[in-house]
Amino acid sequence: MIYSETLQKAGELAQLTMEELASEKIAANPQNFTIWFDHVSGRNPALMRFIDRAKEKGIEFSPEHLREIYNRFIASENGKADPVEWNQRMGDIANRIAEALGDIGDGTEKYGAVLQNFSGDLDGVDNSADLAHMIGNILAETKVMDGQVHNLRDRVRESTDELEALRLELAETKRDAMTDKLTGLSNRRCFDESLLQLTAEARENGQPLSIALCDVDHFKKFNDTHGHQVGDQVLRLVGRILVENVKGSDIPARYGGEEFIIILPETPLKGASIVADHLREKLASRKLARKGSEDSYGKVTMSVGVTEYIFGETMEELIERADGLLYKAKEGGRNRICAAMAHPGLKKAG
Secondary structure (H helix, E strand, C coil): CCCCCCHHHHHHHHHHHHHHHHHCCCCCCHHHHHHHHHHHHCCCHHHHHHHHHHHHHCCCCCHHHHHHHHHHHHHHHHCCCCHHHHHHHHHHHHHHHHHHHHHHHHHHHHHHHHHHHHHHHHHHCCCHHHHHHHHHHHHHHHHHHHHHHHHHHHHHHHHHHHHHHHHHHHHHHHHHHCECCCCCCECHHHHHHHHHHHHHHHHHHCCCEEEEEEEECCHHHHHHHHCHHHHHHHHHHHHHHHHHHCCCCCEEEEEECCEEEEEEECCCHHHHHHHHHHHHHHHHCCEEECCCCCCEEEECCEEEEEEECCCCCCHHHHHHHHHHHHHHHHHCCCCCEEECCCCCCCCCCC
16 A cells, blocks of 8 residues: 655654554554554545444454454555566466477477488488488487477476466465455455445346345453453354355355355345344354353354345445444344345335
């Protein structure tokens, strides 16, 4: 990310950043300073929304939480595959192949000249000794040519192996960039790209599309009581429930913190509501036990806001409506879903 502020503006933002860190009782180390500088400067809207929501919920900015925020909103942007590096590596392999082909080209040209000379010299041969000598020369050049062909094959095979390794490395880099490391689900970036593509397809095909925004109930209290490692265990459990119970082309993702979201293509509101309630029941039926013990931490539940995409609206409007429905489910007592085509308190347009 490029920081283009003037000296004066950067100084003002730096001072505001330090004040915010002090107010939140957060250590002003380079990681945390970068997070809050991006937050107060307004350069990263997704980061701003995440932190504002965390403040509203009273979530503690623990070292583990701050590291997660940094990895998600800062490092993920800086850690994308560098096209220059990949292009350089591809260029090196291509150059080696071209060099090998050039070498064999020189060899074939020389071999062709030898054969041509042999054909021309045949007219002047008047004894078997001369003919045997000429055949010996041809065999020698043929062996040289054969060795060059084998060498070319080995060099091309080696370059092919390098290209395949590069392809796999690039695929893994892309997969890592789209995956939440804690839960193994799609991450926010993958969700954003998938929703953008799927809403476009829904508009084009006239098919319904719904989303379900899920939030683990009382997660902060659970974290404070049992610790962040158990909190991570809760998040992994939710991730497993989603993976095990969504079907077909549905895409579950970790939206951030204790929030999860599911895209349900070709699914109207009623069908999405059934899916969301099934997921809620599955989670509520599972007990989280202490590792290596029969002791239980108790029941984990979640609240869910479900809504259907309205053709022509933005992704932000769709998610905002799901968010409003999620909070309505929270206000209604938690461990429930709230589904509607319109924002809570508003009538559906038309």
